[in-house]
Amino acid sequence: MSEFNQDRLGELAIEALERTAFVAAEPADTEFLDELSSCEWFTRIRYTGPISGWVYLAGSRGFMLGLASSLLGVEVEDVTIEKEGLDALRELTNIVGGSVVSALGGDHCKLSLGLPEVIESGAFPSGGAGEHCVLDAEGERLELFWQPAEASDAQAA
Amino acid sequence: MSCNLLIVDDSPILRAAIKKVVKLAGLEEDRIFEAGNGKEALELMSTIWVDMVLLDLNMPVMNGEEFATELRKQPDLADVAVVVVSTESNEDRLARMRALGAIEVLHKPFEPEDLRRIIVNNLGVKL
Numbered sequence: 001m002s003e004f005n006q007d008r009l010g011e012l013a014i015e016a017l018e019r020t021a022f023v024a025a026e027p028a029d030t031e032f033l034d035e036l037s038s039c040e041w042f043t044r045i046r047y048t049g050p051i052s053g054w055v056y057l058a059g060s061r062g063f064m065l066g067l068a069s070s071l072l073g074v075e076v077e078d079v080t081i082e083k084e085g086l087d088a089l090r091e092l093t094n095i096v097g098g099s100v101v102s103a104l105g106g107d108h109c110k111l112s113l114g115l116p117e118v119i120e121s122g123a124f125p126s127g128g129a130g131e132h133c134v135l136d137a138e139g140e141r142l143e144l145f146w147q148p149a150e151a152s153d154a155q156a157a
Numbered sequence: 158m159s160c161n162l163l164i165v166d167d168s169p170i171l172r173a174a175i176k177k178v179v180k181l182a183g184l185e186e187d188r189i190f191e192a193g194n195g196k197e198a199l200e201l202m203s204t205i206w207v208d209m210v211l212l213d214l215n216m217p218v219m220n221g222e223e224f225a226t227e228l229r230k231q232p233d234l235a236d237v238a239v240v241v242v243s244t245e246s247n248e249d250r251l252a253r254m255r256a257l258g259a260i261e262v263l264h265k266p267f268e269p270e271d272l273r274r275i276i277v278n279n280l281g282v283k284l
Contacts, residue, residue, distance in 0.1 A: 073174075087168055101244070109246040
């Protein structure tokens, strides 16, 4: 598990975006983070088994609209945040969560994935144990946080 | 070739994305059906014949494993081709799906070409 770091977390999300929606992304340049729009929508998914934890995602408005339009093959003007945008972020959370579980569980994975859920901004981890990365997805912000259970339990306490 | 295909996934946007790929594989739009969970899928399959099911596993109401179990109990539906399209990595669960007759497992995120190949190989639709 020690091999699972923020670079790997970012790679899994980049792969999910490229394969599923043909959206290009790369780790954001830390010197220019302020130039990316803030995240407005937040999701998470839980995994359980021999180890457990959470994978959190957060996207800017533009990211979600772009992701939804790419998935559907329609113009950005034809999708809404509340419907297609949130559905797209939930599905991306499901896919990235599945990739994280596969990476953590290895070839004989015994981990099980839950269902993605939309959360309030305050529930997105602001720090602590886990891995955090920010991606620049065609000029829009996508943030990810992987939080192992002991860290999430401590935060809840 | 006339084949009916059913996409079972709780995400409407992913169903739409999969539907795009299925159409590229050669299926006509009016032969592609959708359901948001296993229960909806079984209800739909009681009214129309389906040749292949593209099945997500993690869904509310009735998940993919429960759906496949029910499907195999019905003699007239027991031979319907089931392809798992899911984020699932749990080897025990995937083994149970294969025991229930799943012919392929396609992990999300997948390349559209991978899905198209599975459809073409198993349904024989034209490229």
